[in-house]
Amino acid sequence: MTSRGSSLWDKARRFIPGGVNSPVRAFGKVGGTPPFIASGSGATITDVDGRTYTDYLASWGPLILGHAHPRVVEALRRACAGGTSFGAPTEKEVRFAEMIVEAVPSIEKVRLVNSGTEAAMSAIRLARGVTGRDGVVKFDGCYHGHSDCLLVKAGSGGATFDVPDSAGVPGDFAKHTITLPFNDAHAVEETLARLGDRIACVIVEPVCGNIGVIPPNPGFLDACRAACTRAGALLIFDEVITGFRVAYGGAQTRYGVTPDLTCLGKVIGGGLPIGAFGGPAAIMDALAPTGSVYQAGTLSGNPLAVTAGIETLSILREPGAYERLDELGARLGDGLTAIFGARGIAAQCHRVGSMMSCFFTTRDVVDARTAMTTDAERYARWFHGLLERGVYVAPSPYEAMFVSLAHTDELIDRTLEAAAEAAKEAGP
Numbered sequence: 001m002t003s004r005g006s007s008l009w010d011k012a013r014r015f016i017p018g019g020v021n022s023p024v025r026a027f028g029k030v031g032g033t034p035p036f037i038a039s040g041s042g043a044t045i046t047d048v049d050g051r052t053y054t055d056y057l058a059s060w061g062p063l064i065l066g067h068a069h070p071r072v073v074e075a076l077r078r079a080c081a082g083g084t085s086f087g088a089p090t091e092k093e094v095r096f097a098e099m100i101v102e103a104v105p106s107i108e109k110v111r112l113v114n115s116g117t118e119a120a121m122s123a124i125r126l127a128r129g130v131t132g133r134d135g136v137v138k139f140d141g142c143y144h145g146h147s148d149c150l151l152v153k154a155g156s157g158g159a160t161f162d163v164p165d166s167a168g169v170p171g172d173f174a175k176h177t178i179t180l181p182f183n184d185a186h187a188v189e190e191t192l193a194r195l196g197d198r199i200a201c202v203i204v205e206p207v208c209g210n211i212g213v214i215p216p217n218p219g220f221l222d223a224c225r226a227a228c229t230r231a232g233a234l235l236i237f238d239e240v241i242t243g244f245r246v247a248y249g250g251a252q253t254r255y256g257v258t259p260d261l262t263c264l265g266k267v268i269g270g271g272l273p274i275g276a277f278g279g280p281a282a283i284m285d286a287l288a289p290t291g292s293v294y295q296a297g298t299l300s301g302n303p304l305a306v307t308a309g310i311e312t313l314s315i316l317r318e319p320g321a322y323e324r325l326d327e328l329g330a331r332l333g334d335g336l337t338a339i340f341g342a343r344g345i346a347a348q349c350h351r352v353g354s355m356m357s358c359f360f361t362t363r364d365v366v367d368a369r370t371a372m373t374t375d376a377e378r379y380a381r382w383f384h385g386l387l388e389r390g391v392y393v394a395p396s397p398y399e400a401m402f403v404s405l406a407h408t409d410e411l412i413d414r415t416l417e418a419a420a421e422a423a424k425e426a427g428p
């Protein structure tokens with residue numbers, strides 16, 4: 001039997017490398033072929049063959065209100081009719097910038113870009129520009145987009161300058177990047193004490209969200225802050241996932257640690273392409289046109305993306321939004337923990353508000369190395385069990401699940417029933 005989805009998959013691979021416009025969509029980590037999505041509404045997506053799924057992928061994080069929120073759609077409809085790009089300043093960009101500055105403690109000025117990749121790449125250029133140093137410290141398993149100097153993983157875990165993670169990245173670029181284990185405060189202190197005068201910045205996801213969800217150990221973010229201050233390096237929080245997700249003001253308000261620069265993306269675009277980076281005026285003014293660090297974008301501050309962002313943040317700042325997200329997140333996260341517990345399946349479910357993931361391992365997951373002990377084959381079986389039952393989670397054991405304000409207690413309870421059956425099938 002051929003479905004519309006499977007013929008599209010054949011055609012997609014003819015015209016698009018690997019059939020997808022971003023690698024992990026191809027189901028390489030779980031096997032099988034991805035459904036082609038035709039539409040989404042609230043917490044539900046529908047594929048081209050008419051199958052519906054409760055969605056916990058949320059487009060990899062942005063859709064904190066669910067799909068096609070009526071207020072976002074209506075605002076976009078009106079914005080579209082008024083023109084979709086001008087390449088000149090607009091009033092809405094200013095309103096949006098003001099909302100971000102009011103929400104995020106470390107940001108006095110913010111520059112809008114078109115993706116999280118651009119935000120992290122530009123924040124690093126800015127950090128290098130203002131410090132006059134080249135070195136960048138990142139953490140193994142933290143993803144900051146696909147720009148050259150950030151596509152670097154850990155070497156042996158030691159504090160040596162690193163090698164690239166992708167063909168096409170010159171070793172000469174990657175050698176400026178040092179990779180350390182997440183949650184290893186001692187490694188940060190030691191590295192900055194030894195090489196601090198060559199380090200422009202330490203960039204970190206304050207909650208790891210790209211190797212599964214790994215919260216920071218108590219004191220880890222504070223140690224990064226203190227070590228950067230001592231070394232005269234900038235601390236960059238990559239809050240592309242956590243910004244407006246784990247709290248309205250991001251992880252920095254949740255954990256009470258203030259970075260120098262903050263990267264945003266995902267949620268702030270309400271499902272449209274956007275990114276942003278911001279910090280103190282004294283640093284941000286080093287950007288062109290006031291300063292000497294060049295950064296630009298034809299579509300930056302795009303009226304549609306900004307419109308979706310303004311509407312999304314307006315809804316999120318209504319009283320009770322984050323309490324509700326946390327309640328829904330707990331219902332799912334605690335439910336999953338209970339299911340695996342009852343079946344004697346070794347699993348660790350980590351949750352920070354409405355983002356979570358489950359590692360199938362007996363190890364305590366605190367960094368990339370321990371995250372990699374998850375049983376990826378069990379995850380693949382569990383994933384397909386869920387998919388067959390109309391539940392869509394990330395097609396990789398190393399990615400997060402997201403709950404939105406469009407999820408309901410009933411939907412989550414049905415997901416838990418599916419999760420229990422899928423867990424049974426996934427084996428002992």
Ligand SMILES: *Cc1c(COP(=O)(O)O)cnc(C)c1O
Pocket residue numbers: 114115116117118120143144145146205209210238239240241265266275
């Ligand atoms: C998704 C993500 C990025 C990259 O954002 P894109 O919009 O995909 O370029 C950067 N940093 C983090 C933490 C992310 O999760």
